[in-house]
Amino acid sequence: MPSLNNLFGFLQDWISGKLSGFLPPWGVTLAMMVITIVALLLFLVVTVMYLTYLERKVLARIADRLGPNRAGPLGIAQPVADVLKLIVKEVIVPARADVPVYFLAPVVMVAPALLPYAVLPFGPRMVPADISVAVLFVPAVTSITTLALLMAGWGSGNKFSLLGGLRAVAQKVSYSIPLLLAFLAVVLVSGSLSLVRIVEAQASYPFLLAQPLGFIIALICCVAEVNRSPFDIPEAESELVAGYHTEYSGVGFAMFFLAEYIGMFTVSAMLAILYLGGWHGPLLPPYIWFLIKVYLILCVMFWLRGTFPRVRVDQLMNLSWKVLLPLSMVNVAVVALVDKLGLRLGFLPGLVAGLVVMAVAAAVLRTRRRARAAAAARPAWQVREA
Amino acid sequence: MVGTGLLKGLWVTLRHVVETYRQDWHKFPRRYRREPVAVQEQSLTGLFTVQYPEERLRMFPRFHGHLIQKRDPETGLYNCTACKACERACPHGVISVEGERNPDRESKKKMLVTRFTWDAGRCLYCGLCVEACPSDALDWGQGYELAVDRREELVFDFERLLKLGEHAT
Amino acid sequence: MLRTETLSINVGPQHPSTHGVFRMLLTLDGERVVDLKPYFGYLHRGIEKTAEQRTYVQNVPFTDRLDYICGMSNNLAYALAVEKLAGIGPIPERAEYLRVIMAELTRVVNHCVAIGFLLNDLGAFFTPVLYCLRQREYILDLFEMASGSRMTPSYIRPGGVVEDVPPEFIPAAKKVVAGLPAFVDELDQLLTGNEILMARLQNVGVLPPERAIAYGVTGPVLRGSGVAYDIRRAEPYSIYDRFDFDVITEPGQDAYARFLVRLGEMRQSARILEQALAQIPEGPVMAEGVRRIRPPAGEAYARIEAPKGELGFYLISDGSPNPYRFRVRPTSLINLQALRDMCVGHLVADVVVILGSIDLTMGEVDR
Numbered sequence: 013m014p015s016l017n018n019l020f021g022f023l024q025d026w027i028s029g030k031l032s033g034f035l036p037p038w039g040v041t042l043a044m045m046v047i048t049i050v051a052l053l054l055f056l057v058v059t060v061m062y063l064t065y066l067e068r069k070v071l072a073r074i075a076d077r078l079g080p081n082r083a084g085p086l087g088i089a090q091p092v093a094d095v096l097k098l099i100v101k102e103v104i105v106p107a108r109a110d111v112p113v114y115f116l117a118p119v120v121m122v123a124p125a126l127l128p129y130a131v132l133p134f135g136p137r138m139v140p141a142d143i144s145v146a147v148l149f150v151p152a153v154t155s156i157t158t159l160a161l162l163m164a165g166w167g168s169g170n171k172f173s174l175l176g177g178l179r180a181v182a183q184k185v186s187y188s189i190p191l192l193l194a195f196l197a198v199v200l201v202s203g204s205l206s207l208v209r210i211v212e213a214q215a216s217y218p219f220l221l222a223q224p225l226g227f228i229i230a231l232i233c234c235v236a237e238v239n240r241s242p243f244d245i246p247e248a249e250s251e252l253v254a255g256y257h258t259e260y261s262g263v264g265f266a267m268f269f270l271a272e273y274i275g276m277f278t279v280s281a282m283l284a285i286l287y288l289g290g291w292h293g294p295l296l297p298p299y300i301w302f303l304i305k306v307y308l309i310l311c312v313m314f315w316l317r318g319t320f321p322r323v324r325v326d327q328l329m330n331l332s333w334k335v336l337l338p339l340s341m342v343n344v345a346v347v348a349l350v351d352k353l354g355l356r357l358g359f360l361p362g363l364v365a366g367l368v369v370m371a372v373a374a375a376v377l378r379t380r381r382r383a384r385a386a387a388a389a390r391p392a393w394q395v396r397e398a
Numbered sequence: 399m400v401g402t403g404l405l406k407g408l409w410v411t412l413r414h415v416v417e418t419y420r421q422d423w424h425k426f427p428r429r430y431r432r433e434p435v436a437v438q439e440q441s442l443t444g445l446f447t448v449q450y451p452e453e454r455l456r457m458f459p460r461f462h463g464h465l466i467q468k469r470d471p472e473t474g475l476y477n478c479t480a481c482k483a484c485e486r487a488c489p490h491g492v493i494s495v496e497g498e499r500n501p502d503r504e505s506k507k508k509m510l511v512t513r514f515t516w517d518a519g520r521c522l523y524c525g526l527c528v529e530a531c532p533s534d535a536l537d538w539g540q541g542y543e544l545a546v547d548r549r550e551e552l553v554f555d556f557e558r559l560l561k562l563g564e565h566a567t
Numbered sequence: 568m569l570r571t572e573t574l575s576i577n578v579g580p581q582h583p584s585t586h587g588v589f590r591m592l593l594t595l596d597g598e599r600v601v602d603l604k605p606y607f608g609y610l611h612r613g614i615e616k617t618a619e620q621r622t623y624v625q626n627v628p629f630t631d632r633l634d635y636i637c638g639m640s641n642n643l644a645y646a647l648a649v650e651k652l653a654g655i656g657p658i659p660e661r662a663e664y665l666r667v668i669m670a671e672l673t674r675v676v677n678h679c680v681a682i683g684f685l686l687n688d689l690g691a692f693f694t695p696v697l698y699c700l701r702q703r704e705y706i707l708d709l710f711e712m713a714s715g716s717r718m719t720p721s722y723i724r725p726g727g728v729v730e731d732v733p734p735e736f737i738p739a740a741k742k743v744v745a746g747l748p749a750f751v752d753e754l755d756q757l758l759t760g761n762e763i764l765m766a767r768l769q770n771v772g773v774l775p776p777e778r779a780i781a782y783g784v785t786g787p788v789l790r791g792s793g794v795a796y797d798i799r800r801a802e803p804y805s806i807y808d809r810f811d812f813d814v815i816t817e818p819g820q821d822a823y824a825r826f827l828v829r830l831g832e833m834r835q836s837a838r839i840l841e842q843a844l845a846q847i848p849e850g851p852v853m854a855e856g857v858r859r860i861r862p863p864a865g866e867a868y869a870r871i872e873a874p875k876g877e878l879g880f881y882l883i884s885d886g887s888p889n890p891y892r893f894r895v896r897p898t899s900l901i902n903l904q905a906l907r908d909m910c911v912g913h914l915v916a917d918v919v920v921i922l923g924s925i926d927l928t929m930g931e932v933d934r
């Protein structure tokens with residue numbers, strides 16, 4: 013099925029062929045760009061809508077429930093109803109809000125969340141712009157959302173929001189570092205910063221096998237990057253009501269929501285591209301394989317959310333700076349070493365090295381926890397009152 | 399090893415997900431049937447929620463749904479003798495009863511109920527009134543869909559309670 | 568020198584995790600709590616005063632509404648107090664057994680709710696709480712079968728219980744009890760070893776035994792501080808002296824220890840229930856001649872080990888059909904006293920967890 017495999021490529025050729033009949037070449041390029049952007053945006057909005065639906069269904073099943081099932085058969089129309097509700101809801105501006113900042117924040121949140129889709133390859137030839145530093149581009153633009161979180165927290169004029177915003181910034185900044193180091197290891201192995209090239213390098217085996225440790229670090233960091241449970245501290249419901257978006261209603265809230273889910277999709281796509289082999293897969297068309305992998309990671313995220321309690325702020329920071337950062341550095345070193353040795357054994361040396369590092373790390377963590385438990389035998393109040 | 403506790407937890411939730419699908423498949427016809435289903439079977443896994451308007455649970459015989467006034471099945475006369483025992487027993491003054499002597503001396507009914515109101519909105523559903531009734535007139539009905547639009551409609555009068563009693567039996 | 572300012576935030580009365588209408592004024596230094604002031608009274612319904620105008624039996628439904636999670640236990644404590652005051656007794660055997668069965672089922676219900684909502688406070692997205700509520704549902708079904716109501720049963724009355732359970736109750740209860748250990752095991756598997764949970768609960772809200780005793784804290788919070796004090800053992804009421812069970816204590820003194828105590832107590836309750844359901848005799852369920860209770864002038868205090876701790880009723884009679892004074896020793900209110908001590912020095916996130924680990928019902932705090 014060559015035509016199905018390259019459906020979008022053909023579509024592209026067909027449309028540009030039609031357009032070139034009555035447009036100059038630069039016009040065709042421009043029109044194609046607009047069409048691609050519109051198509052991507054539509055795809056993203058629909059994806060986000062149904063991502064919420066999928067999430068609610070998965071969480072419901074985890075908790076022995078059915079999930080949304082009222083609107084339409086099996087609740088299919090639920091996301092539509094939700095969107096309509098959010099759109100018609102009144103936008104409330106808190107009395108003590110910093111109005112321009114308050115209104116700018118959702119926009120600043122959504123715009124950078126969309127940018128990574130310019131470089132994410134959904135399949136061969138299915139990438140709007142194959143730039144050569146895509147691996148850096150994606151984290152770079154998504155980290156602009158940090159600013160939006162801070163703006164939302166500040167602009168709302170609410171103490172809970174402010175705390176939420178500050179937490180969000182701290183979290184995003186500290187998790188970007190191990191995340192980038194984990195990505196760096198992939199770059200070392202593949203020898204390229206272009207996402208397309210990285211996917212192509214995984215034709216024989218996905219990098220997950222060569223870098224199990226890197227994948228785990230990247231997964232944890234990605235979950236933390238998009239503020240998902242168990243790292244959903246900025247919007248920790250039981251402590252901070254809803255964190256930075258406490259004061260947002262209607263469209264403003266919808267924007268945050270949209271950005272959050274697009275962010276989830278982005279990081280899942282990144283993980284799929286960097287570690288799971290992107291579009292590679294037998295039988296099915298490449299873009300289907302890519303989506304399957306992305307949704308698999310998304311489901312894992314939902315699963316984590318349905319199972320775990322939330323970690324605490326200081327623990328979150330400790331995890332990032334004291335565990336993930338050293339581990340990711342070790343990972344980069346090990347990968348570089350294995351790569352330099354140049355053993356032509358496929359993924360085996362990487363896999364073995366990764367597992368060894370993990371085992372050592374687990375042992376170290378365990379002894380450290382024992383030591384801490386012993387040190388904490390003296391109750392905290394005595395320390396306080398001493 | 400660090401992380402085993404997390405993996406165990408993940409395993410539990412995964413099992414729950416799988417079980418909901420497995421048991422749902424087995425019980426497929428049950429869902430969305432319009433008659434009351436019996437008490438929920440005890441189990442640790444599987445779907446648990448009741449899809450309310452379609453699925454309903456059968457209430458227990460003792461369920462405190464709402465009050466009813468009963469009639470004597472033979473004569474068709476209501477049992478209440480306006481003795482006010484229920485009114486006195488109620489901790490919250492929810493029931494108020496007024497009665498008068500039956501002008502028709504021949505009739506079996508010595509007392510007629512002129513006014514009997516039960517304010518469902520203030521009731522504690524404790525059942526002290528039902529326990530206090532000496533003539534087996536007041537009892538519990540099984541209905542639970544008592545929502546109304548206006549507060550006044552929550553006050554049930556004698557006729558309404560009698561009618562509820564007919565439905566209940 | 569950097570000058571920092573403290574930040575005051577109001578947590579509650581409308582906050583997702585204050586367990587009812589409860590307000591804490593937190594003074595924060597960054598995210599660290601430097602002071603905490605609890606404000607309560609939002610749910611005050613004047614039950615103690617109202618009860619002075621009601622007869623002894625009419626007060627039973629009000630006791631349901633103190634700690635509305637465990638109505639049956641409240642009924643039991645109140646019934647014991649009235650019996651002591653009016654000299655009612657002996658209580659028929661079957662009624663005693665039914666009382667114990669109901670009280671222990673209530674304990675399981677309460678601990679299910681406590682653990683479930685503690686996990687919600689910890690930020691687990693509803694999964695553990697729904698597993699817990701599911702188990703609670705089976706028990707509430709039993710309550711409904713026996714008394715007609717799920718949460719406000721008014722089932723245990725001075726003199727016995729209001730009416731015998733229906734014949735299908737005992738088999739149904741046996742089935743539920745047989746399923747309990749498996750449920751507790753699953754909860755154990757899901758939560759106990761979870762590293763995140765341990766990190767969140769261990770060394771959080773430490774309450775050393777001497778402090779706990781000084782505050783008058785009782786129940787799982789006290790036993791989580793390592794004090795083996797359980798009124799069922801210390802001063803057995805009803806027929807608790809006949810059953811074989813352990814008083815669960817944990818040395819940890821922290822929120823995790825309280826969580827473990829609750830898990831363990833569910834197991835012990837299942838043990839008691841098993842014995843009680845096997846031994847329960849036939850017979851009447853109400854003592855003779857308790858239609859109208861009119862105790863002689865005097866006073867009485869009766870207490871039980873309610874799921875949350877010591878629940879006592881102090882009644883004074885002036886010889887009339889209504890109590891002259893009706894005073895509750897509310898478990899939740901007294902356990903709440905230790906909150907500030909446990910919270911100061913911790914982070915905001917810990918405050919809600921500590922609050923959850925104390926297990927409050929505002930209905931009982933405010934009455």
Ligand code: SF4
Pocket residue numbers: 487488489490491492493516520521522523524525526527528
């Ligand atoms: S159920 Fe209780 S509160 Fe309601 S009317 Fe009867 S006695 Fe009064």
Ligand code: SF4
Pocket residue numbers: 477478479480481482483484485495530531532533534535536
């Ligand atoms: S319902 Fe029963 S207790 Fe109430 S007035 Fe009628 S007969 Fe008396």
